Ligand SMILES: [Mg+2]
């Protein structure tokens with residue numbers, strides 16, 4: 577049995593992107609995001625966060641800081657009826673100052689590694705899944721992984737990202753509100769073959 581997921585970029589989608597958010601006191605849910613995630617969960621989507629966290633490689637915060645923040649974020653969302661099925665992060669950056677994380681990798685978006693790992697571990701059907709991001713690199717990672725639909729949320733979506741995305745909305749809350757994340761209609765194979 578396979579499942580469909582909404583892959584959510586974290587900074588700029590789930591929470592306000594204050595720049596290298598590594599500690600809970602700097603974490604602020606985006607307006608309406610928690611409620612939107614609860615509605616998605618109720619509609620049968622698994623919620624999976626996929627996030628670049630090069631702040632770890634850059635030495636701005638540690639892996640332990642990140643894990644502590646993530647535990648709080650997961651607890652808050654679960655309490656609000658929007659439990660996360662998974663949270664996947666890339667701690668790397670090729671020019672990082674922390675030796676253990678200063679490397680090329682296959683998980684830093686636009687690479688598809690985080691999405692592919694989530695799909696394997698959670699049994700997701702990527703073609704039936706959606707990604708919501710706020711940058712071109714999010715959209716590129718989704719396309720490379722074979723995610724069925726890509727929505728960019730940004731007050732000012734960058735032109736490169738908007739060109740790749742299927743839809744653009746001002747926020748996650750607005751995307752859910754306007755029905756952009758409703759499951760796509762399944763077309764029987766026989767019908768598809770005859771068209
Ligand atoms: Mg982002």
Ligand SMILES: [Zn+2]
Pocket residue numbers: 666667668681682683684
């Ligand atoms: Zn990585």
